[in-house]
Amino acid sequence: MKERTLEYYIERHMQGTITPQERAELLRLLEDPAGDEQLNGIMNEQLDQWQQSGLLFEEVSKRIQQALLTKIATEASPVRPRTSVRILKRQYWLAACLIALLGLGFYFYRKTVNKPLLTAVHTPKDIQAPAVNRAxxxxxxxxxxxxxxxxxxxxxxxxxxxxxxxxxxxxxxxxxxxxxxxxxxxxxxxxxxxxxxxxxxxxxxxxxxxxxxxxxxxxxxxxxxxxxxxxxxxxxxxxxxxxxxxxxxxxxxxxxxxxxxxxxxxxxxxxxxxxxxxxxxxxxxxxxxxxxxxxxxxxxxxxxxxxxxxxxxxxxxxxxxxxxxxxxxxxxMAWKSGYFYLDNAPFEEVMRQLSAWYDITVAYPSGVPKVELFGKMGRDLSLIEVLQNFKEAGIQWKLDGRKLIIQK
Structure with a gap:
């Protein structure tokens, strides 16, 4: 299986589907200096999205950062030698803030003409595979x-x-x-x-x-x-x-x-x-x-x-x-056998299968990605579980209710 990326684990955490083993791997990757470049890229992408959406998050971010630093200072024993005190890198607590802000439902203030409007940021609601027949x-x-x-x-x-x-x-x-x-x-x-x-x-x-x-x-x-x-x-x-x-x-x-x-x-x-x-x-x-x-x-x-x-x-x-x-x-015969078969299947054809099975609509605002998919997945998976596999192939997506937006 393709090696999991830092972005994959952050996304799993945001969606609340991360396992204890994956959480441990996420923390390891965040502390690894080799991942600084990738983490900076993720942060910059999120910052750009927040700026475009008009959200003001500086004050909330500062409060979370201060809370994290306070927690670190509290947990560090004053009797330990200075060399044993673990320094939290800037990238680490920025990522922690990112995960907290996005995954744990913190609130942001949206700019308005009259007064700030309190808006909750929610993770997308998953869509389960059909459990019953509605014929x-x-x-x-x-x-x-x-x-x-x-x-x-x-x-x-x-x-x-x-x-x-x-x-x-x-x-x-x-x-x-x-x-x-x-x-x-x-x-x-x-x-x-x-x-x-x-x-x-x-x-x-x-x-x-x-x-x-x-x-x-x-x-x-x-x-x-x-x-x-x-x-x-x-x-x-x-x-x-x-x-x-x-x-x-x-x-x-x-x-x-x-x-x-x-x-x-x-x-x-x-x-x-x-x-x-x-x-x-x-x-x-x-x-x-x-x-x-x-x-x-x-x-x-x-x-x-x-x-x-x-x-x-x-x-x-x-x-x-x-x-x-x-x-x-x-x-x-994959549909009758209970799975999605991806080998050599055009991307739009796979999306049409998902559209019928999960009763969703699919949009391509930036055009249809030119990617090759391989393997098969069970039709009993939830929609987000299916989409996580696509993300590993470099496909970016956003789920808005029952509308799936595919981004290049």
């Missing part, structure tokens, strides 16, 4: 069922199909018989931003997982010569093999013609017979990506069409459809 299903009659507050068991009956919430939290559509319905009713499963991944079993036995900030519209029971759904955001599909007659395919492939399963997303059509694949079709992504893990799919966009084999990816932009012959499956 909801909109039924064909317009009713909405919020799944986090719904009990287990049958939630609704629509025609011959029952909507069930299983004990493990999974949603399942179960028909009273195995035949495909002739009545078309549509439901929409919406998994909002800042919500855990939700998985659902459709009436034909197919399984769908939805990432945060995604939705899927589908028939309560499939009918006709194809099974069609519409996706927004990102979903992973494991499609059941169903014969045209409606009976599940239990034997060899030639025993009957299979009923195609079609996913519509961002103007892209993905047609499958029975397979495992991932569709990334967020509206804020510049491209829509279909990645095949098992089986075979056909991807269509405008007048273009390509067939995918396992491990391949179809990439559709506004005007073109291309084939990526060797997709990074670990990166594609």
């Amino acid at each position: 909801a299903i909109t039924l064909s009659d317009g009713r909405r069922i919020f799944l986090d507050s719904a009990g287990n068991g049958q939630l609704a009956q629509q025609g011959n199909t029952a909507l069930i919430k299983l004990a493990n939290g999974q949603i399942a559509y179960q028909g009273t018989d195995k035949n495909l319905s002739k009545q078309m009713q549509y439901n929409t499963l919406t998994n909002p931003r800042g919500s855990k991944v939700i998985d659902m079993q459709l009436a034909d036995g197919s399984h769908v997982w939805l990432n945060a900030g995604s939705s899927i519209t589908f028939p309560v029971a499939f009918a006709g010569d194809a099974r069609k759904v519409a996706l927004k955001g990102e979903g992973y599909f494991e499609i059941a093999k169903v014969l045209i007659s409606g009976a599940p395919a239990s034997g060899r492939a030639h025993e009957g013609k299979r009923l195609p399963f079609i996913v519509e997303a961002n103007g892209i059509t993905t047609e499958v017979l029975g397979t495992h694949f991932n569709v990334n079709a967020y509206e804020d992504e510049p491209e829509t990506k279909v990645t095949l893990l098992e089986g075979q799919v056909r991807v269509m966009h405008n007048t273009q069409s390509i067939m995918l084999k396992p491990g391949q990816q179809g990439i559709a932009s506004a005007s073109a459809l291309s084939l990526q012959p060797s997709a990074d499956l670990a990166q594609v």
Whole structure:
């Protein structure tokens, strides 16, 4: 792991997340003469920021400095030889003042026309990873069922199909018989931003997982010569093999013609017979990506069409459809596996993932940093824990409520 810097430990202290071991290392670095240049740089940066913000902190700073010096004088025994008295360097108590001012919530006076306004300086409030699922299903009659507050068991009956919430939290559509319905009713499963991944079993036995900030519209029971759904955001599909007659395919492939399963997303059509694949079709992504893990799919966009084999990816932009012959499956499936995969991922793409997962907005007032990220991080980390890793790569950030500001 990259060596921790003085700025890293000061930031940890300011945010209240520093461990006892890290605090000891912070004190060691502050006392090390080799760190004077870095400490001066941090101090100058903070002083510049305070000056630009209009804060008057001289009097408060002096009081803290005097308190620190008094404490040192009190702790120094008068009977000890002079050579044993430890002198606190200027850089050390300046850093102590900096940490006290920023991390412990001291107050500053802001310049005003009338009278000073007492303003508290707070560390940013952390944003935790989604702990619950906040998905909801909109039924064909317009009713909405919020799944986090719904009990287990049958939630609704629509025609011959029952909507069930299983004990493990999974949603399942179960028909009273195995035949495909002739009545078309549509439901929409919406998994909002800042919500855990939700998985659902459709009436034909197919399984769908939805990432945060995604939705899927589908028939309560499939009918006709194809099974069609519409996706927004990102979903992973494991499609059941169903014969045209409606009976599940239990034997060899030639025993009957299979009923195609079609996913519509961002103007892209993905047609499958029975397979495992991932569709990334967020509206804020510049491209829509279909990645095949098992089986075979056909991807269509405008007048273009390509067939995918396992491990391949179809990439559709506004005007073109291309084939990526060797997709990074670990990166594609990271969201379903519970982590952020950073290797070779564009910085803006990673930020969009964080935006959907933590339900935040991201701004780049100085432009998008040109950095390369590597490794992976668990999606159970808090936002600040994730951002600390980015700071080690030289990325500066500021969290203002649910707005993340990336600074070069």
